[in-house]
Amino acid sequence: MKKIFAALAVGASLALVSPAAWAHAFLDHASPAVGSSVPAAPTAVTLWFTQDLEPAFSTVTVTDKAGQRVDLDNAQVPPGQPAELQIGLKKLPRGTYTVRWRVVSVDTHNTEGHFTFDVRGG
Numbered sequence: 288m289k290k291i292f293a294a295l296a297v298g299a300s301l302a303l304v305s306p307a308a309w310a311h312a313f314l315d316h317a318s319p320a321v322g323s324s325v326p327a328a329p330t331a332v333t334l335w336f337t338q339d340l341e342p343a344f345s346t347v348t349v350t351d352k353a354g355q356r357v358d359l360d361n362a363q364v365p366p367g368q369p370a371e372l373q374i375g376l377k378k379l380p381r382g383t384y385t386v387r388w389r390v391v392s393v394d395t396h397n398t399e400g401h402f403t404f405d406v407r408g409g
């Protein structure tokens with residue numbers, strides 16, 4: 288039954304897709320880059336989107352392998368950079384980190400995603 292419901296929901300949402308919906312804010316690129324391996328620990332993660340964001344409803348977190356937050360909980364859309372989302376990082380030891388973002392773009396659409404990056408040095 289649940290499967291049928293899910294299938295119906297997908298069908299319904301596809302039917303409701305309007306041309307404007309193609310303008311969702313998708314991740315364009317990031318620093319550190321998606322899936323990258325960086326030699327030194329970055330002090331912040333910056334995400335660039337394909338559309339301007341609603342700052343109040345856009346957020347990002349960074350976690351280590353154990354699922355612990357390693358960000359400074361200071362996610363912000365920098366002034367004058369409406370398609371950018373940035374968060375500061377604690378001092379990262381080498382390891383793999385997961386960036387999870389969830390944003391609302393100015394067209395009110397919701398998108399989310401995640402990616403990882405590696406820090407090779409301490």
Ligand SMILES: [Cu+2]
Pocket residue numbers: 307308309310311312392394395396
């Ligand atoms: Cu949209």
